[in-house]
Amino acid sequence: VIHYxxxxxxxxxxxxxxxxxxIFASTELLARHIRGKQVCIITQEKIAALxxxxxxxxxxxxxxxxFSLPDGEQYKNLDEWRKILDLLLQQGHERSTTLIALGGGxxxxxxxxxxxxxQRGVNYIQIPTTLIAQVDAAIGGKTAxxxxxxxxxxxxxxxPQCVIADVNLLQTLxxxxxxxxxxxxxxxxxxxxxxxxxxxxxxxxxxLAKKTDALLHVMHVCVSMKARIVxxxxxxxxxxxxxxxxxxxxxxxxALGQYQRFxxxxxxxxxxxxxxxxxxxxxxxxxxxxxxxxxxxxxFGFVLNDSLPTSAELIQLMRRDKKMQLGKMNLILLSGLGRxxxxxxxxxxxxxxxxxxxxxxx
Ligand SMILES: NC(=O)c1ccc[n+]([C@@H]2O[C@H](COP(=O)([O-])OP(=O)(O)OC[C@H]3O[C@@H](n4cnc5c(N)ncnc54)[C@H](O)[C@@H]3O)[C@@H](O)[C@H]2O)c1
Numbered sequence: 001v002i003h004y005x006x007x008x009x010x011x012x013x014x015x016x017x018x019x020x021x022x023i024f025a026s027t028e029l030l031a032r033h034i035r036g037k038q039v040c041i042i043t044q045e046k047i048a049a050l051x052x053x054x055x056x057x058x059x060x061x062x063x064x065x066x067f068s069l070p071d072g073e074q075y076k077n078l079d080e081w082r083k084i085l086d087l088l089l090q091q092g093h094e095r096s097t098t099l100i101a102l103g104g105g106x107x108x109x110x111x112x113x114x115x116x117x118x119q120r121g122v123n124y125i126q127i128p129t130t131l132i133a134q135v136d137a138a139i140g141g142k143t144a145x146x147x148x149x150x151x152x153x154x155x156x157x158x159x160p161q162c163v164i165a166d167v168n169l170l171q172t173l174x175x176x177x178x179x180x181x182x183x184x185x186x187x188x189x190x191x192x193x194x195x196x197x198x199x200x201x202x203x204x205x206x207x208l209a210k211k212t213d214a215l216l217h218v219m220h221v222c223v224s225m226k227a228r229i230v231x232x233x234x235x236x237x238x239x240x241x242x243x244x245x246x247x248x249x250x251x252x253x254x255a256l257g258q259y260q261r262f263x264x265x266x267x268x269x270x271x272x273x274x275x276x277x278x279x280x281x282x283x284x285x286x287x288x289x290x291x292x293x294x295x296x297x298x299x300f301g302f303v304l305n306d307s308l309p310t311s312a313e314l315i316q317l318m319r320r321d322k323k324m325q326l327g328k329m330n331l332i333l334l335s336g337l338g339r340x341x342x343x344x345x346x347x348x349x350x351x352x353x354x355x356x357x358x359x360x361x362x
Contacts (some may be wrong), residue, residue, distance in 0.1 A: 008227040012112030015164040021068035024127050024166040025054035033161040040065040042111040043102040046123030050270050052304045080222040081145050084114040098123045104130035116158035126163040131181025134165040140230040167215040180265025184355045185315035188222045191245045194338030196221050222223050242340045245332040246272030252317035256309050269302035278354045289337050311352040
């Protein structure tokens with residue numbers, strides 16, 4: 001059943017994001033968005049074991065190749081990307097082929113980038129299987145692979161033909177991955193929707209239990225918001241920046257943990273608490289609001305201050321980030337619950353102060 005179809009409007013290309021249950025292997029839905037007779041599914045072994053067979057059955061009428069990526073962020077790289085292109089060439093895929101990403105953000109990002117480059121650009125479909133991918137990564141056409149010099153350093157904007165977000169797929173997602181994805185869900189409430197933030201406070205148990213109704217509500221709010229923000233600023237030159245709330249601190253924490261210690265969402269959760277604390281320190285939001293945000297994150301199980309880096313370590317990493325200019329940082333902060341803005345006047349000593357306060361959170 002398709003519960004919602006949310007359009008993503010762009011100048012040259014509008015595409016649907018289908019949200020529902022038991023829809024990822026619908027022949028009819030897929031056929032609407034496949035142009036030729038050839039398809040190539042890109043996935044990972046663990047996901048293939050769960051979901052590849054139904055998808056292959058749905059694609060019986062097509063010449064279908066399958067590429068399985070090893071599990072892990074480190075495989076979102078140029079070597080694997082090249083193997084995808086090799087396979088397409090070996091199997092004689094033409095410009096009318098359609099790539100299908102069946103997986104989380106890693107699979108979606110590398111598939112999108114392969115689609116952007118193969119024969120100067122072919123169609124692709126996103127079937128996101130993680131919460132992060134369903135509410136965020138699969139939507140908006142940012143595609144990339146990592147380089148030893150940095151995450152997502154090589155990529156392209158390339159929009160899919162459609163996104164098929166089937167909430168049933170989330171039932172098999174490991175708890176830690178699922179909860180990490182909830183950080184991005186909470187982010188949408190913080191930056192743009194105070195009512196949704198209130199809803200999250202009330203519906204924590206249903207969400208942690210992956211109740212379908214709760215998931216469908218989350219998907220509706222988050223997908224609509226992401227689609228709206230992307231359609232206003234496809235190339236991330238303005239408003240789309242707000243989606244980076246919590247990410248400057250989060251990226252630094254991920255790097256400090258050598259991408260092993262934190263999942264992306266876990267680092268973003270801490271980063272959002274830091275950004276909220278800083279917003280409070282600067283008088284942009286009341287202290288009571290900061291506390292409410294910290295409480296919500298902790299109630300979802302995020303550990304905010306377990307042996308944090310020193311401010312010197314954190315600042316050094318953030319300095320390397322492109323958001324730093326003349327000793328001042330560009331950060332996305334909150335000017336209210338459900339209201340974010342870019343602030344370019346944050347000094348290093350303000351970040352130091354924030355970290356001191358932060359270490360007192362229990
Ligand atoms: N393009 C964008 O706009 C954008 C936005 C946010 C994040 N990202 C990227 O997304 C990536 C992170 O994505 P992710 O969090 O989805 O990680 P991921 O793709 O690594 O998936 C996490 C783990 O869950 C497993 N898995 C996936 N779906 C499953 C399912 N239904 N059942 C059981 N196991 C399942 C995967 O095999 C993997 O082990 C990063 O590379 C990040 O840069 C991109």
